[in-house]
Amino acid sequence: MSRRRLAAAATVVGLVAAGLAVTGSTAVANGDGYSALIQRASYGVPHITARNFASLGFGAGYVQAEDNICLIAGQMVTVRAERSRWFGAEASNVSSDLFHQKAIDDQVAERLLNGPRDGVRAPSEQVRDQMRGFVAGYNAYLRDGKAITDPACAGKDWVRPITELDMWRAYWARMVLASSGALANVIVAAAPPTASGVSGPANAPQTAAVAAAVDGAPAGLGSNAYGLGRDATTSGAGMLLANPHFPWDGTDRFYRMHLKVPGRYDVEGAALVGDPLVQIGHNGKVAWSHTVSTAQRFVWHRLDLVPGDPTSYRYDGQPRKMTARTVTIQTPDGPISRTLYDTHFGPVVVVPGQFDWTDTTAYAITDANATNNRALDGWLAMGQARSVGELRTVLDKRQFLPWVNVIAVDRRGQALYADHSVVPRVTDSLATTCIPAPFQSVYASTGQAVLDGSRSSCELGRDPDAAVPGILGPANLPTLVRSDYVTNSNDSYWLANPEHPLEGYPRIVGDEQTQRSLRTRLGVHQVQQRRNGTDEFAGRGFTTSNLWDVTLGNRVYGGELVRDDLVRSCEAEPTATTSDGATVDLTAACAALRGWDLRVDLDSRGAHLFTEFVGAGGLRFADPFDPTAPLSTPSRLAVDDPKIRTALADAVQKLDGIPLDARLGDIQTEPRGAEHIPIHGGHHDVGAFNMITSGFAPGVGYPKILHGTSFLMAVELGSDGPSGRQILTYSQSTNPNSPWYADQTRLYSDKGWDTIKFTQRQLRADPNLVTYRVGERRD
Structure with a gap:
């Protein structure tokens, strides 16, 4: 049947996209058509309500096209095996196209859809409806006829309507990101x-x-997460920190949204651009996040x-x-x-x-993920869970997480860690x-x-409790439920809670009794110090306010351990030889490191010098790792190792033309048009919890953020409903002509936040709220 968009709805959307205030709503079709209510809150975050999952998908597809049409269109070019056609036949495009064309020829997406529609053997009707609606919403936006204002794809022939198969091919590409996709x-x-x-x-x-x-992990991806139970929070309610570290550009960006089908699904959080469901977020009783797992795929x-x-x-x-x-x-x-x-x-x-x-x-x-058709139904079911126990049942039944751990809490103050990801049965x-x-x-x-x-x-076989053949079942995967806390920062499951080490699992899942990263160690120390009241903040226990402050405290654990010894060594002998034989005066470096505040705040001076010192291989320890003291070893700088002085000299040489005591905010920035927004945060290797990785430009500094803290959420599941703070560091839209292109990036620079807006009361208190409807009917 033919389709006819509603001009009135499109007019309202056009006003919103232009940044103009709109009040009221526009009626759209009833019956079998699509209809979604969009409430755009501050920073352009859409709260989408629909009567069914097809219309919910329609609303999500429409608003994502409004904000990020070039990203989604580019993703579809990739999975259609057309990158060489549109972007040039360079080696990376040719390899990508051959890989995806092979998947098209093999009918990979079509085979994902075969089988009983139970959400385990094949996607459910609800998920199919949501994918179908997303396609319809995206295409409806294109048919509205408004000019695309993003210069990245304005007027480009590769921006075309999409199909349901395109969406399922894009879904499959997400599933194999850490396996076949990385090996393409x-x-x-x-x-x-x-x-x-x-x-x-x-x-x-x-x-x-x-x-x-x-x-065992996708390149450039990582995360921190805390699940804080009733013994760790001042209120006794569950509290979650979600802190994924994802790319700031490209199709692996997050998008904030709130999706609701009354009585069936109500979840606020973030999804990867182009996906129809929230992947990290909360409902009224459960909150969850993901961190990249160490397991092999x-x-x-x-x-x-x-x-x-x-x-x-x-x-x-x-x-x-x-x-x-x-x-x-x-x-x-x-x-x-x-x-x-x-x-x-x-x-x-x-x-x-x-x-x-x-x-x-x-x-x-x-x-193991090449046939994973369970993920969207898994995330849908997570969003409908009412307790940690119900969420664990979802994980056990569906075994859908492609390459991530889950950290979750519930309203009763239970905290869960599980690496219930898809792992080959070794x-x-x-x-x-x-x-x-x-x-x-x-x-x-x-x-x-x-x-x-x-x-x-030697075939993989089948565990009796596994959802499908060839993967480890729940009994062979680590799970921990606590009333105090669980945490993960991309090391293995072993010390999700140091009071209860997880041990005895197959090596393919992760390592045990091995050295933890500095970021992992700092993450645990921060929780323990806040519980004990031994950090810089008042009182004991977590609130969403001090959880935010802890996360953005920008401590550098490597500096806390070795800076003083490094300065003493530097001042004792203020000249050194670089790895290429040049002699360097270290006097200014000694002074910059001594004056450094051991943080990666905008006002931190000398932080970049320590980062480059570590990057040159200078963080070498004198004491060995002790598995009986995994959070405190190693800790002493090997001051007699000549490679330490060489690394410092190499760092000084690399930073030639950049003041060694420069403010981090003056040299680490993110461009938004002609604006260069100062960005705080630091590298994983130095032990910065708030991880930011940036590109280096000689004589300039770090003028572009590559990846790191992206979606950041501190949410408490209190008796009055969810509350807390959240932000999308790189902002909601990639379009430089969008009002939501840089606003959250500036907010992040100031360590600010947007509030949780889960209830209508919270949402209607937003002075920037704009309401409109989108829809389409069949004639």
């Missing part, structure tokens, strides 16, 4: 050996994304190749032929074709120097029996499992 270039580059006996020249070099996938299979035929492998003594598939993409210079290879385990992969394809051996991977028994001897040490140190691919007995 070495999947599409894998080629049989040449006459030299090693992989052919199509092999791509190892990239940062590949290294990150091998390490795929396993390697070492293939014993048939002599004389490097595209066949032996399996239980019988030869099996690889599947060779020619994938073709279009570029401005004509088509590019590549032959890609699959096994019954999954694609053949070559990581040069690590996993090569030779005359005798090749390697394939099994990606039990201790399987690892002992099926990982060949040369790879046992690799598994022990990294969790990467290289299985013997020649035996069916």
